[in-house]
Amino acid sequence: MSAVGLDEVIESLINGSAKELERILDGDVICYFGAISPSYVRPFRNFIENIKDSSKVNRDRLEIILRTPGGSVETAERFVDVIRHHYNEIYFIIPDMAMSAGTIWCMSGDKIYMDYASSLGPIDPQVMAGDGSGFVPALGYLDKVEEITNKAYLSEADVVFLKGIDLAKLGLFEQAKELSVELLKTWLVKYKFRTWSHHRTNGQGDIVSDEEKMARAQQIAETLSDNTRWHSHGRNIDIKRVSALKLEIEDYSFDQSLKDAIRNYNDPLTSYADRMGIRFLLHHHSQSL
Numbered sequence: 001m002s003a004v005g006l007d008e009v010i011e012s013l014i015n016g017s018a019k020e021l022e023r024i025l026d027g028d029v030i031c032y033f034g035a036i037s038p039s040y041v042r043p044f045r046n047f048i049e050n051i052k053d054s055s056k057v058n059r060d061r062l063e064i065i066l067r068t069p070g071g072s073v074e075t076a077e078r079f080v081d082v083i084r085h086h087y088n089e090i091y092f093i094i095p096d097m098a099m100s101a102g103t104i105w106c107m108s109g110d111k112i113y114m115d116y117a118s119s120l121g122p123i124d125p126q127v128m129a130g131d132g133s134g135f136v137p138a139l140g141y142l143d144k145v146e147e148i149t150n151k152a153y154l155s156e157a158d159v160v161f162l163k164g165i166d167l168a169k170l171g172l173f174e175q176a177k178e179l180s181v182e183l184l185k186t187w188l189v190k191y192k193f194r195t196w197s198h199h200r201t202n203g204q205g206d207i208v209s210d211e212e213k214m215a216r217a218q219q220i221a222e223t224l225s226d227n228t229r230w231h232s233h234g235r236n237i238d239i240k241r242v243s244a245l246k247l248e249i250e251d252y253s254f255d256q257s258l259k260d261a262i263r264n265y266n267d268p269l270t271s272y273a274d275r276m277g278i279r280f281l282l283h284h285h286s287q288s289l
Helices: 003-025 038-054 073-086 101-106 139-149 156-163 167-192 210-224 239-244 256-276
Strands: 028-033 061-067 089-094 111-114 126-128 135-137 281-284
Touching: 003 028, 003 061, 003 256, 003 281, 028 038, 028 256, 038 073, 038 281, 061 073, 061 101, 061 256, 073 101, 073 167, 089 101, 101 167, 167 210, 256 281
Parallel strands: 028 061, 061 089, 089 111
Antiparallel strands: 028 281, 126 135
16 A cells, blocks of 8 residues: 555544544534644634534534644634634543643633543743744743842852843743733633532532632632742643642543544544644644644
8 A cells, every 4th residue: 555545544544533523522523733823823713714614513512632732822812712703612632732822722611621641731831932943931031030039149140141131031921921820710710610600529519609710710820830839841730630720620531432532533643743744733524734
């Protein structure tokens, strides 16, 4: 079998698996693979519009298989505007990992699906490097500046470091951090917590107030953005750690049929992208980009 023929077989299997997952979850299923970059906003908008325009079944729920190292939180906000324009319910499914801005994007979902091997990450906002070479995490810079400025005595190396800081860039880092926390809090209350009406842990089933939802969202945002807790921009936060934040996660670790359906779609698709060196991929069984 030729390489072209093999790819056609793989594509057919992937599309079939996507349709099966749609049948199980009763929603439109897409895969987002790659960084969350401003250059992908227009392709993402067109991709979602094409799915809605070509669909024979007008579904009101979108399930996003997400694998991303993170990227621009401003772009994640624009993605949310796009999908919420077309769908009332959004589910995020994380078979592998969704880091940084990917974690923030997940918080705009009504549900988040993970299994024991899935990972989210600290919400360390990323901004474009000054030389345009790519995104760099901001919290490390902010933490280093805070560490040095809180010292009683500055070494020569500290002075050199502070003199080399671009204050405009530092301000940009601070704004990115504030935006990340604010978006996470807003989306949790508006979407993830909107059906959270009664307490389950106090044994009394008391009604949950808006103030309590905001307080829980604030706590989660502060914890996920605490760089001193996670120590690394790329730290994996598994389902146990996420659940410990009192954030409800749909755990499909022991739902064999759902787990098989998710992996039958995600694994060959993302493996194919890795093998071909594809850095960004949008996929629906009716189209791919």
